Amino acid sequence: MRQFVARRLGYSLLSLLVLSLTIFFFVRVTGDPAALLVEPGASDEDIAAIHHKFGLDQPLWAQYGLFMMSLARGDFGQSFYYQTPVLDLYLDRLPNSLLLALVAMAFSLLVGIPTGILAAVRVGRFWDSAGKLFALLGLSLPSFFVGLVLILVFSVYLGWLPSSGSGGVLHILMPAFALGWYFAAAHMRLTRSSMLEVLGSEYVKLARLKGLPQSWVIGKHAFKNALIPVVTLAGINLVLMINVAVVVETVFAWPGVGRLLYEGISFRDFPVVQGIVIMGGTMIVVVNLVVDVVYAVIDPRIRLEK
Amino acid sequence: MSMSSETIVLPPSVSSRPAAIGLGDLPIIPVIILATIAFMAIFADVLAPHNPEVGSLTARFHPPFWQAGGNIDHLLGTDQLGRDVLSRLIFGARVSMVVGFTAVIFAGVVGTVLGILAGYLGGWVDQLIMRITDAWLALPALTFAIFLAAIVGPSMWNIVIILGLVYWTRYARVVRGEVLSLKEREFVRLAIVAGCSKMTIMRRHILPNVVNSAIVLATLMLGVVIVTEASLSFLGVGVPPPQPAWGLMLSDGKQGLMVGYWWLTVLPGCCIMLMVLSANLLGDWLRVKLDPQLRQL
Amino acid sequence: MSNSTLSSVSSEPARGAAAVAARPLLEIDNLSTHYVSARGSRVVRAVDDVSLRIKPGETLGIVGESGSGKSTLALSILRVLPTAAQIVSGQMWFEGEDLVRKSDAEMRHVRGKRIAMILQDPMASLNPLFTIGNQVGEPIRVHEGADRADAWRRARALLKSVHIPSPETRVTQFPHEMSGGMRQRIVGAIGISCEPRLLIADEPTTSLDLTIQAQYLNLLRELQREHGLALIFITHNLGIVAKMCDKLVVMYAGRVVESGPVARIFNAPAHPYTQALLNSIPRMSDNRRRLTAIEGQPPDLSALPRGCAFAARCPAAFDRCHNEAPPEFNLDGGRTARCWLASVAVQSGAA
Numbered sequence A: 001m002r003q004f005v006a007r008r009l010g011y012s013l014l015s016l017l018v019l020s021l022t023i024f025f026f027v028r029v030t031g032d033p034a035a036l037l038v039e040p041g042a043s044d045e046d047i048a049a050i051h052h053k054f055g056l057d058q059p060l061w062a063q064y065g066l067f068m069m070s071l072a073r074g075d076f077g078q079s080f081y082y083q084t085p086v087l088d089l090y091l092d093r094l095p096n097s098l099l100l101a102l103v104a105m106a107f108s109l110l111v112g113i114p115t116g117i118l119a120a121v122r123v124g125r126f127w128d129s130a131g132k133l134f135a136l137l138g139l140s141l142p143s144f145f146v147g148l149v150l151i152l153v154f155s156v157y158l159g160w161l162p163s164s165g166s167g168g169v170l171h172i173l174m175p176a177f178a179l180g181w182y183f184a185a186a187h188m189r190l191t192r193s194s195m196l197e198v199l200g201s202e203y204v205k206l207a208r209l210k211g212l213p214q215s216w217v218i219g220k221h222a223f224k225n226a227l228i229p230v231v232t233l234a235g236i237n238l239v240l241m242i243n244v245a246v247v248v249e250t251v252f253a254w255p256g257v258g259r260l261l262y263e264g265i266s267f268r269d270f271p272v273v274q275g276i277v278i279m280g281g282t283m284i285v286v287v288n289l290v291v292d293v294v295y296a297v298i299d300p301r302i303r304l305e306k
Numbered sequence B: 001m002s003m004s005s006e007t008i009v010l011p012p013s014v015s016s017r018p019a020a021i022g023l024g025d026l027p028i029i030p031v032i033i034l035a036t037i038a039f040m041a042i043f044a045d046v047l048a049p050h051n052p053e054v055g056s057l058t059a060r061f062h063p064p065f066w067q068a069g070g071n072i073d074h075l076l077g078t079d080q081l082g083r084d085v086l087s088r089l090i091f092g093a094r095v096s097m098v099v100g101f102t103a104v105i106f107a108g109v110v111g112t113v114l115g116i117l118a119g120y121l122g123g124w125v126d127q128l129i130m131r132i133t134d135a136w137l138a139l140p141a142l143t144f145a146i147f148l149a150a151i152v153g154p155s156m157w158n159i160v161i162i163l164g165l166v167y168w169t170r171y172a173r174v175v176r177g178e179v180l181s182l183k184e185r186e187f188v189r190l191a192i193v194a195g196c197s198k199m200t201i202m203r204r205h206i207l208p209n210v211v212n213s214a215i216v217l218a219t220l221m222l223g224v225v226i227v228t229e230a231s232l233s234f235l236g237v238g239v240p241p242p243q244p245a246w247g248l249m250l251s252d253g254k255q256g257l258m259v260g261y262w263w264l265t266v267l268p269g270c271c272i273m274l275m276v277l278s279a280n281l282l283g284d285w286l287r288v289k290l291d292p293q294l295r296q297l
Numbered sequence C: 001m002s003n004s005t006l007s008s009v010s011s012e013p014a015r016g017a018a019a020v021a022a023r024p025l026l027e028i029d030n031l032s033t034h035y036v037s038a039r040g041s042r043v044v045r046a047v048d049d050v051s052l053r054i055k056p057g058e059t060l061g062i063v064g065e066s067g068s069g070k071s072t073l074a075l076s077i078l079r080v081l082p083t084a085a086q087i088v089s090g091q092m093w094f095e096g097e098d099l100v101r102k103s104d105a106e107m108r109h110v111r112g113k114r115i116a117m118i119l120q121d122p123m124a125s126l127n128p129l130f131t132i133g134n135q136v137g138e139p140i141r142v143h144e145g146a147d148r149a150d151a152w153r154r155a156r157a158l159l160k161s162v163h164i165p166s167p168e169t170r171v172t173q174f175p176h177e178m179s180g181g182m183r184q185r186i187v188g189a190i191g192i193s194c195e196p197r198l199l200i201a202d203e204p205t206t207s208l209d210l211t212i213q214a215q216y217l218n219l220l221r222e223l224q225r226e227h228g229l230a231l232i233f234i235t236h237n238l239g240i241v242a243k244m245c246d247k248l249v250v251m252y253a254g255r256v257v258e259s260g261p262v263a264r265i266f267n268a269p270a271h272p273y274t275q276a277l278l279n280s281i282p283r284m285s286d287n288r289r290r291l292t293a294i295e296g297q298p299p300d301l302s303a304l305p306r307g308c309a310f311a312a313r314c315p316a317a318f319d320r321c322h323n324e325a326p327p328e329f330n331l332d333g334g335r336t337a338r339c340w341l342a343s344v345a346v347q348s349g350a351a
Helices: A002-029 A033-037 A044-053 A060-073 A086-121 A126-140 A143-157 A169-199 A202-209 A214-244 A246-252 A257-266 A270-298 A300-305 B028-042 B085-121 B123-138 B141-152 B156-182 B186-193 B198-235 B246-257 B263-290 B292-296 C070-077 C104-110 C132-144 C148-161 C180-192 C210-227 C238-244 C262-267 C272-279 C319-323 C340-347
Strands: C026-036 C043-054 C059-063 C085-094 C115-118 C198-202 C230-235 C247-252 C255-261 C329-331 C335-337
Touching: A002 A033, A002 A060, A002 A270, A002 B123, A002 B141, A033 A044, A033 A270, A086 A126, A086 A169, A086 A214, A086 A246, A086 A257, A086 A270, A126 A169, A126 B263, A143 A169, A143 A246, A143 B198, A143 B246, A143 B263, A169 A214, A169 A246, A202 A214, A202 C115, A214 A246, A214 A257, A214 A270, A214 B141, A246 A257, A246 B141, A246 B198, A257 A270, A257 B141, A270 B123, A270 B141, B028 B085, B028 B263, B085 B123, B085 B156, B085 B198, B085 B246, B085 B263, B123 B156, B141 B156, B141 B198, B156 B198, B186 B198, B198 B246, B198 B263, B246 B263, C026 C070, C043 C059, C043 C070, C043 C085, C043 C247, C059 C070, C059 C238, C070 C085, C070 C198, C070 C230, C115 C180, C132 C148, C132 C180, C148 C180, C180 C198, C180 C210, C198 C210, C210 C230, C210 C238, C230 C238, C238 C262, C247 C262, C247 C272, C255 C262, C255 C272, C329 C340
Parallel strands: C043 C255, C059 C230, C059 C247, C115 C198, C198 C230
Antiparallel strands: C026 C043, C026 C085, C247 C255, C255 C335, C329 C335
């Protein structure tokens, strides 16, 4: 077990390294990184200061060293617009995104898992076809379209729900739905295929042969086994949600990290953009690691293998 | 005591023959939709009733012709600058089609080549390519694309390159997996024994066998790429105005939403949805046809 | 196939007290189970016009190549067929009750309780996420209403009765922590947990090492004696049949081609396929240089030939065989054979 964790950890660190190199590389590849790293309308002194800070005159490897060291310190730069450290801004907004993601995830699981199970148990029949349709729509409707249509229906025409901002429960409903929609379909698909595989397994066959009632066969034997991949995916998707919520947060003016990214783009606030990308990538690598380890804990087979 | 009853045995249907791409059960509607969009894209100049980039300020926010206040001159209404929505939709198809297809092909070519190299050559080449692939796959596509767009600035071809950079990793991973199993097959070993160079083997033996997966993946990716492109346009880092793009139209339309100008958002959104839906359906069909084993895609 | 390990299996046939004169425990008449493909275009006649009988305490062997329909037959008895398969005709009577007509809810009271089944691969048959105790105790909880503690206790006792060492510890362990032989015993324990009258064992020794096989067969024997079980033993291994079974049913292409008491069939097989099977067993005493295999392939079950299914590979086939599928003929001594040669024998009074 320990070996497994150590190996996975090393692998994650490598990924982080590659990511940092990638970000570093792309910023420098344009030839004039100063254009990005310097506030628009800065004075010559400021420009010189930036040159010094990032070591833009020095060889690349030295620059990278400076870059990594400042990341390690938690110094992601300063937002031009807000004049505050990027990391502070990020951490300030993160809870909002997390909240949105949690509600969206709850929605996607509450809808996705039962429909997936139903589709698998009634494979080939009505519920399965309905499920497939749902999956298709989930994949094909971009989240911002769903969001805009929701606003149209529930805010403009019906006037039931507020169209923007965060405040109460009513404010979170539509954004969570818009964000969770795609993932509900993804979770449904995975639950369905996982369930189908489990339903065809020998141990489910034996469970039937033992004369166990259908509720035991599906609820006990099939369910837990089928859910393993889904739970894994859900964990990763939670973090993914936080990152791809850019559009939904923009549509609903939800004050999260995604909205911050949008502001960063709109105001040409590059440190913010870079900071969010770094944090996003790091989060995902970390959550992948955590999920793999947790998986090993849940599934007794893997524990002994490694 | 014996039962010599007849059993109904119908002749085997087309699908029981392996690898036959019978056009019998081609999904008609998706194909028609995609063909229509392609048609619009190609012949936009001829089809569009008005200039999509120039509007008349006196004709702002006209609703579609079937609603009160609309007229036949602007079948689907006008936007906040008085530009004809229908024309913009038609020209928007051009952006979606061009960007979508080009990006998918670009990503596909790069990803397939790198996947083959990684899978076949192994060693440090494999390690290098795979480390990059795994790390880049960890970064959400949209986030990565926004990052790159913020650096290089938006333009249609920049977007294509960006999308290509973001998505090649998907191909690389799949192709590499296939190559790894192909490597063990007879005909590859024969070629090695016969003294073929690595390049030749990769080109003549490996490549044709992974093309199927690449194509299926490409059709499935088309939908994803289009949504990403629309998202980028929506956020303002996609194809820059005044060139019409559906995502951009959605972004512009947002302003009018609160006052009920639904056609500015719903219509472009539907176009995106139809295109992505068709691409997905076609991709699914292709996947089943070309190789049932590609289910795991 | 080695005879040496099988000689360690005790050679007394297991017979329940009332075996010989009793009414059949299970009677199957002209059962047919077909698989229909999704579009209805292909029909696979997996089980075709199968009839057999087994008395309480008896051991019946079902022998055939893979694809001969043995497993489908077993699953048909318990009505645990995949959705694509259906019993299209025939009857099954168990202790006088009609199994074909029973609803699924009614069948559930039969499965695991009155008729139990052991599957081939014990690793795959046990759910990796639940403990052994949990899985062994399940049928007891469901069929006899025992509570958890009770079921747990009974599970321990069951593990002991199948000779698993330190059952107290084993009961809390997971399937992957056991060896193959132990897992198969556990599956056996599950099978007998509710004292069924009939146990169907589908190739239970195929995935075991040869050395473990003999032990396991002995265990089955012992369980049969202690619990008065009738046993249906599905296998492709004639050697096991010789040692374990009283009666034998030979299946080919979904049909029963020969049936009857084991000793008589082995002495004088009535069907050329049975003869060929017996010939293909290599014996140490043989002077033959080559192994005798049966030439050709079994037919496609979705496109069976008009005549006898074995005709294409049969050394004794004549015209009628290719044109007309033979019915099952009754021969002396409780034997049947589905062969035109047998009809000749019946008519001439020999056999």
